[in-house]
Every structure is written in structure tokens, then in C-alpha cells.
Amino acid sequence: MKLNRIDLKDIHPSIINAAYYPFQTNEVNGPRKSYTPFFSISKAVKVR
Amino acid sequence: MKINGQLFSAQSDDMFYIEPGVEHTFYAYSTDPMVTLSVYVDFQPSAGASYERGNNQLVNYHLNTFELKRCVPTVYFRDGIQLPAKIKLPTHCSWMNGFYHVVDQIASEELGIENELRAAFESFFILYIRYFQNPHIMDDPRVQKVKQWMENELCTSVSIMNWAERLNISSSYLYELFRKATDCSPQHYWIQLKMDRAKKYLRETNMTITEIATTLGFSSIHYFARQFKKQCGETCSDYRKRMRKLY
Numbered sequence: 001m002k003l004n005r006i007d008l009k010d011i012h013p014s015i016i017n018a019a020y021y022p023f024q025t026n027e028v029n030g031p032r033k034s035y036t037p038f039f040s041i042s043k044a045v046k047v048r
Numbered sequence: 049m050k051i052n053g054q055l056f057s058a059q060s061d062d063m064f065y066i067e068p069g070v071e072h073t074f075y076a077y078s079t080d081p082m083v084t085l086s087v088y089v090d091f092q093p094s095a096g097a098s099y100e101r102g103n104n105q106l107v108n109y110h111l112n113t114f115e116l117k118r119c120v121p122t123v124y125f126r127d128g129i130q131l132p133a134k135i136k137l138p139t140h141c142s143w144m145n146g147f148y149h150v151v152d153q154i155a156s157e158e159l160g161i162e163n164e165l166r167a168a169f170e171s172f173f174i175l176y177i178r179y180f181q182n183p184h185i186m187d188d189p190r191v192q193k194v195k196q197w198m199e200n201e202l203c204t205s206v207s208i209m210n211w212a213e214r215l216n217i218s219s220s221y222l223y224e225l226f227r228k229a230t231d232c233s234p235q236h237y238w239i240q241l242k243m244d245r246a247k248k249y250l251r252e253t254n255m256t257i258t259e260i261a262t263t264l265g266f267s268s269i270h271y272f273a274r275q276f277k278k279q280c281g282e283t284c285s286d287y288r289k290r291m292r293k294l295y
Contacts, residue, residue, distance in 0.1 A: 007126050007280070009244065010291075013173065014093040015165040016103055018154040021074075022083045030050070030073030032109045035118045036099060037067050038088040039147070041137070042049075044060035045081050 049074060051133055058082060061137040068119040071111065085151050089169060091123040094293055101162065102154065126281075128231075135180055143179070146172030190215050191229040194222065198238050202245055205265045208234050243279045246272075250288040257284045 016036050021029075022045070049056045049064055050073040056064070060082070066072050076082055088106055090098065097120050099106065108114045137144060146168040153165060194211050211234070212219040226234045242264045249260045261272035276284050 007244075007247075008129060008174075008177070009247070011091045011123070011170075011173075012093065013166055013169050014090045014098070014101075015087065015150055015154065015162075015169055016090055016099045016101060017088040017106060018086065018151045020083060020085050020151060026078050027076045028073060029076075030109070031071050031111060032073070032107050033069055033071055033111060033114050034066060034088065035068055035097065035106045035108070036088045036090050036120045037065065037122070038086050038106075040064045040066065040084045040086040041147070042058040042060060042062045042064075042082045042084055045083050 049134075054133075056134050059136070063135050063137050065131045065133055065135075067122050069114070069116060069122075085148070087147060087150050087169065090120045092121065094290060096121045101165075129177055129181070131177075132180060138179075141179070143172060143175035146170070146175075188225050188229055190217070190222070191225050194226070194234065195237070198234075198241055202241060203263055203265050205267070239275060239279065242266075243276060246276060246284070247280070247287065247291075250284055251291045260284070 049058045051064065051066060052070050052072070056062075058064070074084065088099075097118050099120075149168040150165050150172075153161065153168075158164070193215065197206075197211060197214075208222065209219045212222040215222065217225075223233060226232075226237065230237055232240075246260050246264060249255050249263070255263070257273065258269050261269045264272070266272035266275075273284060276287075280287060282290070
């Protein structure tokens with residue numbers, strides 16, 4: 001694994017992708033690995 | 049959510065951080081379905097693999113074909129900041145707006161959108177780090193005073209003893225207060241400040257390394273160059289070259 005030790009001041013973030021992923025109920029998405037780090041926020045949705 | 053074999057419950061407004069190459073699985077339940085908003089980012093695109101905005105080939109489901117060399121480098125912050133795998137976001141936090149803006153605008157073709165997305169992400173990211181590092185811990189006022197003096201007298205070679213005398217406390221007590229507040233010695237903190245300023249000069253001016261060393265109160269360019277290499281992990285010239293490639 002490549003490691004890179006940097007100062008916070010030196011980050012130069014490049015946004016590669018962003019998305020809103022709706023899940024079907026009971027869906028399992030994975031296992032998977034990503035080539036870039038990512039942040040993911042969970043949001044509850046109303047059950048119809 | 050399963051990250052690297054560890055199971056996490058996912059409630060609304062939980063934020064997960066997944067490093068490159070780390071195995072993860074999302075689960076959704078019929079009784080408690082979720083959607084996720086994700087932002088894929090490269091913290092330092094000059095350092096390794098680079099991907100175009102909108103690249104949908106970032107995620108590999110066939111783990112046996114996963115190519116480690118296609119991973120962007122995992123970033124470890126020298127300041128000791130460690131991004132947690134999961135954090136509960138406070139409700140109504142305005143600093144999340146940058147994150148949501150990135151999700152909303154990722155497909156935009158507006159002029160300057162790359163910069164806009166980066167700025168939005170940076171504003172989110174910095175405030176997020178401050179949040180989880182607990183911004184409520186306040187420095188001792190004496191430490192704050194010394195920090196202020198350090199900023200103002202960055203170009204001098206004042207000793208710690210001078211500052212302790214100004215505060216009418218012993219230098220060992222100042223050392224202790226400083227350690228408690230910043231987790232490093234006053235000398236180390238001051239060198240860090242000087243190195244931060246040196247980086248700014250390297251990035252934004254054409255000052256020579258000798259001029260920068262002199263401006264920052266270093267009596268010897270060799271000592272300055274050694275300190276820079278030690279603190280920043282690369283030479284002044286390498287840093288300047290690397291940063292200029294980015295802008």
C-alpha cells in the first residue's frame with residue numbers, strides 16, 4: 001500500500017466523484033474496494 | 049456497514065470514511081432503508097494515480113481483480129490527525145453544506161467548477177476536522193499569549209526563557225503548560241510555525257532559500273535546510289517544485 005504523510009495545509013483535494021446512492025431495501029452492496037478514499041453519509045428514507 | 053471486517057451500525061447522519069483499497073459492504077434493510085451520499089476524493093493528486101472527475105470505475109466488486117497500483121496513496125496527516133471510520137454528525141451543522149454542494153454540483157460543466165468543488169470540499173473538510181478534534185478545549189491564556197508572540201516574532205531568535213520571563217513564570221512551567229495544551233514543546237511548536245511560513249514563502253514567492261532562512265531568523269542556511277527536511281520530509285527545492293506543479 002502506498003502511503004503518503006502530509007501536512008493538512010498541503011492537501012490539494014481533487015474531487016473525483018460524488019453521488020447519491022439510493023438502495024433498494026434488503027440490498028447488499030459489496031463487498032468492494034475503492035481506488036480512492038471516500039466519505040459516505042447515511043440518510044434514512046421513509047418506508048413506503 | 050462493514051468496513052475491513054468490522055461491522056458498524058448506520059443511522060441517519062452517520063458519516064463513514066473509507067480508505068482506498070479497504071474492503072467494505074453496504075447493507076440495507078427493508079425495515080430501515082438508507083440512502084448514501086458519497087464523495088470520492090484524492091487528497092494529493094500529484095502523488096500517484098489520478099482520476100478524472102466523474103470517473104465511475106473507482107469501485108471494484110471483483111476483489112480478486114483489484115489492482116493495488118491503481119489506488120491513490122493513503123494519506124496520513126503529519127499533524128497526527130486520524131480520520132475516524134465513523135462519526136455521528138451533529139444535526140443542523142452548516143459546515144456540511146460544502147459536502148452537499150459537491151454532491152449536487154459534481155456533474156456541472158460551469159466554468160471553474162473544479163475549483164468550486166475543491167473549495168466546497170475543503171471548507172467542509174477543515175471544519176469537520178476541527179469538529180472531531182473537539183474545538184471546545186481552550187488553551188491556557190498564557191499559552192495563547194505565547195502563541196501570539198511567536199506569530200508576531202517569527203523572524204527573530206527569541207528564547208523560550210524570554211517568553212517565560214515576560215509571563216513571570218519559570219521556563220519549565222511554561223514548557224509544562226505548552227505541552228498540556230499543544231502536545232508538543234514550545235520549541236517544536238515554534239519551529240513548526242517557522243516551517244509553515246517557509247512553505248508559504250516557497251509556494252508563493254521567488255525568495256531564495258537563503259533569503260527565507262534569514263527572514264525566519266535562522267543563523268545558518270544548513271540548519272534551516274536540515275530542519276525543513278526533518279519536519280516536512282522533503283527538501284525546500286523539492287517542496288517548491290512539487291507545489292508549483294499543482295498551481
